[in-house]
Amino acid sequence: MVDRPHLPPFSALRAFEAFGRHGKVRRTAAALGVSHAIVSRHLRALEDWLGVMLIDRVHGGLTAAGADYHALIGPAFDQLCSATERLRGDAGTRLQIWSMPGLAYHWLTSRLPDFGRRHPGLAVTLRPSDAAPDLNRHEAHADLRWWRDSDIAGSELPAIERVAAIRPRVFPVARPDAPWLKGRTITSPSDLLTLPLLHEDDDVEWHIWFGAHGVDITLPPPAARLWQAHMTLVAAREGQGVALTNAFLAAEDLAAGRVVELGAGNPDFRPVSLGAYYFTTHRDSGQSRPLRQFAAWLADQVAEAPADWQAAPLAPLPPHPAEPTRTTEPV
Numbered sequence: 001m002v003d004r005p006h007l008p009p010f011s012a013l014r015a016f017e018a019f020g021r022h023g024k025v026r027r028t029a030a031a032l033g034v035s036h037a038i039v040s041r042h043l044r045a046l047e048d049w050l051g052v053m054l055i056d057r058v059h060g061g062l063t064a065a066g067a068d069y070h071a072l073i074g075p076a077f078d079q080l081c082s083a084t085e086r087l088r089g090d091a092g093t094r095l096q097i098w099s100m101p102g103l104a105y106h107w108l109t110s111r112l113p114d115f116g117r118r119h120p121g122l123a124v125t126l127r128p129s130d131a132a133p134d135l136n137r138h139e140a141h142a143d144l145r146w147w148r149d150s151d152i153a154g155s156e157l158p159a160i161e162r163v164a165a166i167r168p169r170v171f172p173v174a175r176p177d178a179p180w181l182k183g184r185t186i187t188s189p190s191d192l193l194t195l196p197l198l199h200e201d202d203d204v205e206w207h208i209w210f211g212a213h214g215v216d217i218t219l220p221p222p223a224a225r226l227w228q229a230h231m232t233l234v235a236a237r238e239g240q241g242v243a244l245t246n247a248f249l250a251a252e253d254l255a256a257g258r259v260v261e262l263g264a265g266n267p268d269f270r271p272v273s274l275g276a277y278y279f280t281t282h283r284d285s286g287q288s289r290p291l292r293q294f295a296a297w298l299a300d301q302v303a304e305a306p307a308d309w310q311a312a313p314l315a316p317l318p319p320h321p322a323e324p325t326r327t328t329e330p331v
Contacts, residue, residue, distance in 0.1 A: 102230030168246030273311030
């Protein structure tokens with residue numbers, strides 16, 4: 001019986017497969033947890049072994065031969081990852097959980113010790129990340145990430161399961177002693193249009209929030225355009241303008257008085273939902289006992305939050321102009 005033909009070193013294959021997905025040596029090195037010099041050495045070793053140039057070092061990325069080879073070995077790596085995940089089952093004692101940075105910093109990290117006390121021996125590695133992991137290649141066991149309601153439909157992927165874990169109420173906040181608030185009375189949502197508004201990378205959240213209040217608007221130029229919700233919260237805390245946020249991010253700032261909710265207690269300010277933080281898993285691992293335990297613990301933590309942290313269903317409003325459909329970073 002003829003054995004399988006000799007294969008290149010697995011470490012070199014693994015580095016090449018990861019490089020084909022990430023496109024840059026430094027990104028690949030960060031994903032694999034090694035230095036970029038090691039990744040470069042593995043890539044050259046694989047080229048030497050095959051006698052073929054795989055990396056386009058002039059224009060970046062893969063050569064045509066490299067792209068063909070990556071397309072062939074990629075599914076094999078997927079199968080290896082899936083087979084290993086199934087075989088390990090509950091044997092893994094460390095969960096890799098990725099999360100939106102804001103939620104990780106302001107809410108999830110401080111609660112993880114409770115999970116450790118409830119499940120001794122089952123450790124969690126929490127990675128704040130702007131980008132979602134590739135769950136098909138098992139870069140993480142689960143991901144906790146924001147999706148706007150306008151974007152979640154049509155985003156489904158085979159073998160990926162999403163469950164809405166947190167649906168926060170979204171509201172405007174500002175520094176109480178900001179000079180542009182002095183002497184101002186905020187009696188209706190439209191009053192905010194006269195204040196400096198802080199945006200993420202677009203204005204969709206503000207359009208949806210004002211639209212939920214039936215306000216037909218043309219937004220003024222942003223006071224600042226920032227990348228993420230936790231950055232707009234920092235800017236609001238420093239007095240730069242009004243930010244849209246939620247209590248899972250802003251609870252400590254609100255309790256300390258560093259920011260205040262504009263319109264709090266005013267019935268004209270409705271409880272608005274823009275989307276939810278979804279707990280996302282791969283179907284091969286999502287039903288493992290450790291992940292079920294983490295998901296149940298997460299649900300308990302959310303249930304313990306004050307009721308007004310989460311959004312109540314909204315009654316229908318009279319029609320108003322459709323909001324823009326561009327994507328944005330999460331609130």
